Amino acid sequence: MEENSKTRMVAYGHCASIYIVLSDLIHDRQVNKMSVSMPSVSDVVKKKKAHTWRDIRKHKTIYLFISPFYILFAVFGLFPILFSLFLSFQAWNGLDRMKFIGLENFALLMGDGVFWQSVLNTFIIWLESTIPMLFIALVLAFILNSALVKLRGFWRFAFFLPNVTSIVAEAIIFGSLFATQYGLVNNVLHFFGIPPIDWLNNNVWLQIGIAIMIIWRWTGYNTIIYLAGLQSLPYELYEAAKVDGASMARIFFSITLPLMRPIILFTVIMSTIGGMQVFTEPQILTGGNGGPGQGGLTIVLYLYNQAFNNYLFGYGSAIAWVLFVIILIFSLLNTLIVNRLSK
Amino acid sequence: MKKKRLAFMGAAISSLTLLLAGCGTNSGSSGKVTLTLWYWNDSLSDQILARVDKAFPNVNLVVDKIGGNFEAKLLSSFYAGDPPDITGINSAAFVATMVQDHSQFVNLLDYPDAVAARKNYLSWKWNIAATSDHTYQVGIPIDTGPTVLYYNADLFKKAGLPTSPAAVTKALRTWKDYMHAAEVMKQKIDVPMFDNVDTVYEAALDQGMQYYFNTNMQPIYQTNPVVKHAWDLAVQAHKEGLAANIPQWTTSWSAGAANGGFASFIGASWMVPQLQASAPKLGVWRVAAAPGGPSDQGGSFLGVTKASANPALAVKVALWILNAQHQLEMYPSLGLYPSTPSVYKSPIMNKPSPYFGGENINQYLASSARNIKIGFQSPYDGSVDGIFQQYLSLMATNNLNPKIAWKDSVSQSEQQLRIIIHS
Incomplete structure (x- = not known):
């Protein structure tokens, strides 16, 4: 099963190569362990x-x-x-001589409330974007894979298109759409008698707005990956299920989902790595400061502001390395959870 | 301090195209001295720069238009030991940093040409790029940002307020007058006088002579009456519903300016093109003197780096680029308001503007520029100012209690200063 899925992944292009590198690393580690035990x-x-x-x-x-x-x-x-x-172990404003300060940057970071808020913001935006995005992508892929859909090539192209647009352009346009006064979204809401939403100033809505931008951009990308996965699933299993009279839902949950596990895991890890590093969307949307309540202040935006607006390059580097550790831990957790859930 | 936002938008737009700026080549033709110059789009006139080689036959000027985060790239070039001979220096906080840490720039006071040219520039502007004891001069002024009151004459008329620039200037002399007019505007036609509370805060703050730190770099924002006054005005504007809560540099602001969403704002000379692009109808918007007095918002400098092999020549070239005649040339084409007052009387600058109802707006800009008094700007002003503005926005948009907003601004500024001092 594991071997099968591995060879199948080869077909999926660049995403597969990462997976293979990962599994090779694991393989290498095992080989090394063996060699240690030799004389x-x-x-x-x-x-x-x-x-x-x-x-x-x-x-x-x-x-x-x-x-x-x-x-x-x-x-x-x-x-x-x-x-x-x-x-990350230095105090440096880019001009003066660097000063070694040991772990002080990290100590300051641990007591920095704004940093912890940025961590929380990043996780909220990640949750609000990744869960709907992967769900929609899986459903879309399932629909695109069924025999009923015509013009499959066109749909695939259309869903993937947002992914190749410029994020800056996207953020500027979404900024206009979400504007409280004179914004298109609020005008449409007003048409249906719904009171306007303060998208760019209220923390909760700002985070949802950023999540919507991420969903818009990345759903197509994940759809294509899922579609490739679905197309390589063994047809016999489906045929057998149909002969046994299984319902569509049963087929989806008992055959498709378990077989797709490695691919889902891949997309979850990729969205984790991407989601922890969200930067351009909130930067453009909030004019760089993360919004009045700083709900749009993500970890990387905070890093950027400290390093390149306040010229605290040591502090910025320390944030980068804490972010690295967070992504590492979170990716491992995801692996565990996804494996547990679909077993 | 407004200029920071402008620079930010510039950075955002240039990252659209992801300009990969190349390093200046040093392959000068034989016998000529090669000088490199870094600037950003629209900060200097390309035509004038192209004429440098003619004015200085022995100079081969290599110009690099740097896109993206200019200041980060300049810092990298310093660190790499390969900065340009002449460079632009932009935002107020960065100028202050370069003044405090002047090790990278030559002292212009060591060059007789610069000392002689000093009298041509507005003295307050010249002094922004000098240490507070006036012994070390880092930059030569490019443009300045004198502030004036921009107002929608149609809305002023509807509210029964004076409409001609002279009458508005006379009636709205102080913040008290301005606030009172805002209340009238609200009562009579229910239109907010201000675009947002941050504009009110910045305008009042910049009119003062002391900001967030004293010259010993001690924080004074908790006790400085200028900060308190500006803060209180912003709070009043919020409490009485006098501001539209529309941030600048957004499409909403453009829509508000065009559709009577707000009746006025205090802004620098460089808001003219922004306003014109937003609300193209002629004769609606007018210019008067800013209530509360003149102030400066931004404007950049040229400095000569110590790494330059020919600093004396570089100083000469920089002074030539920024002479009064060239400053005059850059005003109509790029909207850069000259820092050389000798040209303020020139006919080119005093043409009546059809956009502003045939008004000669320069009389107000020039009188603002001449009369500006300025206080000490520290390298950390930008960081602290960002925090205060953010809490004012939070108060305005999320109804945060003003007292809590003040307390949080102070405590977050303290936290940020702790990080700055240690890191």
Whole structure:
């Protein structure tokens, strides 16, 4: 089952490669564990190393071809990551000499109420966006996968389209739609006799507004992934279920959902990583400050404001690393929950 | 301080296109001195910059229009030890930071050309880019942001208030007059006088001579009467329902300006293009002197960095770019209000504006610019100001008790200062 789903994932493009890297990592870890228990560890490692270098030299043209990615990653990815870790232990405004202050940035962060509010905001927005988004995406994929739908290519294209638009443009347009006075949404509500909603100033509505933007943008993306998953499910199981007279709902919950588990897990983890880093939507929507009640102040927006508006680069880096730990813990929790739920 | 928002919008729009600014190349043609200059869109005239090579035959000026977060990129260039020879310096807080930490810029007072040119610029403007003891000058003024009262003459007429700029200037001399007119406006035609309470707060605050810190960098916002006065005006505007709660730089603001959603606001010279684009109808909006007195909102500088191999020449070029004639040239094309008062009388600046009902708005802008008095701006003003404004908005939109809003503004400012001091 596990093996099956793994090979199936290969077809899904870039998302699959991440999954495979992850599972390879787990595999490697197991191999390493085994090698630890063997007697001549260093010998094995040395041999392996020499072997690796010989291999690289032998295929140097190929390594040369793939090197641009690694060089660019080292310069624009790895170095900033390591440098931000270094910065998180410094006090630095970008101009003065850096001052090593140990864990003080982290200590300040733990007592910073605004930071904890930003963590709470981020989780609320994540919940309000991810749950409806994945649910709608799954239903849409299920519908698109049924034989009844015509023009399937068009629908797939249409649902995916929001994903390739500019987030800044999206946020500016949603900002106009959600405006309290003269906003289109409130005008429509007014037409139906519903009192206007203070979308951009009230914390609760601001968070819902941001969640709606995320849903609008990412539902199509998840639909495509689910659709690819659905299309690769073994047809025999469905046929057998139909012969046995199972209802659509029963088929969905007893066959589709369990078989889709690894794909759902993938989308949940991707939305967690994305959702914890929501930035552009609230930044544009609230003019950068997170709104009057700071309900739109997400962790990354707070990081940005401290680092690039207040020039507290050490503090900003500390926020980044706490965010990293939060995402790590949260992804692991998600894995556990999704696995438990669909077992 | 308003300029920060302007800069923010600029950053937002340029991140639309994700400008990847290249590094300046140093490949000057032989015998010529290569100077690099960093600026952002519409902060200097491209035509004038193109003429530098003609005015200085020995100079090869390489200009870089930097998009995105200009200040972060400038800081990176300092850190990398490769900043441009000449650079723009924008927001008030950043200017204050550069003045306090002037290690990156040459002292313009060391260059006779700059010392001689000093008298051409508004003295208060020149002094913003100087240390408080006036011994170290970091920048040469580009534009300034003198504030005036923009008002909707149609609504003023309907409310029975004076309508001509001269009469409005005379009738609305103080904040008390202005508040009273706002109450009349509310009673007679039920239109809010102000666009939002933050505008009221900023306008009143900027008219003062002391803001959030004293020159020893001690926080004074809790006791400073200027802050308290500005805060109380904002609270009054909220309590009496005199503000429309429409934030600036939004489509709602444009709609409000065009449809009589609010009757007036105090704004800088650079609000003219914004207003014109929002409410294109001619002769509705007019300009008068700002109640409460003149004040400055923003305006940037050019500085010469210490990394420059030819600082004397760079200072000469920067002064040439910003001479009075060029400042005059940049006003009609870019809306940059000159910091050189000698041109305020020029016919180009005093053309009657059909948009403002044939009024010569420059008489009010010029008199504002000439009479501005300014207090000490600290590098942290931007951070603290953001917190105070945010709590005022929260009061206005979520009905937060003003006393709690004040208490929370103070305590959050203290928390932020703790972080700033330690980190």
